[in-house]
Amino acid sequence: MFGRLSYNMVDEPTQQEAIRAAAEAVADRLEDEKEYLTELDSAIGDADHGSNLARGFRAAADAVADDEESTPEELVKKIGVTLISKVGGASGPLYGGSIMSASQTFEEGVTAESSVAFAEAYLDKVKDRGDAQLGAKTMVDALTPAVHTFKKSIEVDELPPLTAFAKATAAAERGVEYTVPIRAQKGRASYLGWRSVGHQDPGATSTWFIMQELLEVADDYLEGETDVDARSPTIPEETPDEVEEEA
C-alpha cells in the first residue's frame, strides 16, 4: 500500500514510551496555555476550555505514567477514557470519546499506516459526535486540513511520517487562523451569531497546541525534516484512496 515500507516507525516498547511522553508533554503545554485558552473561550463560549482540558490531560498523563503493561492501543484508549471522565463539557466526549474510539486503529501498533487511520477515525468521530462540518468555526476547521495533509504527505508524497506530521501541524495552524473571520455555527459560540466573527476558536487552537507537542515528542524518536509548511510538492492525478486501491 505504501511505497516506502522503510518508514516503519519504532518498536513496541519505544511506542509505549513515546505515548507516555506525549501525554506528559500535552498535559504540561495545556497547563501553560490554560489562561490563554480560557480567554479565547470567554469571548465566545463558557470560559472553561483551558481549565477543563488542562485538568483532563494532567489526569490522563498521570493515568499512563507508570503503566508499563498496556499495549500502545490500550494506552491511547486509557488516555481517552480518562479524558471522558475528567474533562467535562463538550470537550470530554469530543477529545476523550474520539481518542477512545480511534484507539482501535493502533491494534497492531503505531505505524505510518495506523497513524493515518487514527487521524481519519479521530476526525470522523469528532464530526459525527459534534455534528459539525468544515467552516462551522470548530476544531474540525483545524483537524480537517491537518488530517488531509498528513494522509496525502504519507500516501502520495511518501514523506517520512515525522515530516508528514510537521506539515499536518502547519496545516492545523492555518485552520486555526481560518476560524477567526468566520461565524460560529456550533456550540455555545453559535448563540452569539455575528458577534463570534473576529474571534479565534478555542477548540481549534487547543487541537493545534496538542499537535505541536505530539510533533515535538515524535521528533525525539523519528527521523525527518520538521521545518516545513503545509504546501504539498505534488498535485496528484488520483485521490489517495485510489492510489491505495491500485497498490
Add this chain to the structure above:
Amino acid sequence: MIGLVVVSHSHKAAEGICELAAQMGGDAPLEPAGGDGEGGIGTDASRIGDAIAAADDGEGVVVLVDLGSAVMNAELAIEMTEANATIADAPILEGALNAAVEATNEKATVESVLEKAEEARTYRKTS
C-alpha cells in the same frame, strides 16, 4: 418499567424536572444526572451512565437532555452501557412530564415513551 434519566447542565434543574415529572409519573424510575459532578455547571458522561444504570430494570431507559454537551455526553454514556437507552429529541421539561406519564402505562415500551416525549416538541405556550 421504563426508566427515565434527566440530563441538564444544572444539577438543580435536573432535580427540579424530576420532581415535577414524579408528580405526574407516580412510581416510574426517574434519575437526575445534572451538573459536572463537582458542583459546577456542565454534564458528565459517567454520571449519566450511572443514572442510566440506576433507572434501568431491564426494560430500557429514555434520556431527556438540555443543550449541546448534554447530548454528546448522553450519547457517549449510551455507547458505554449495556442498557437499552435512547435519547428523546424533545424539550427537556415537557418531554420528561409526558414520558413519566407514559412510563406508568403497563404496556409502555422504550418506543412508546420516546414517542410521547417527542410529542412535546410541538406544544405551544400561548394561542
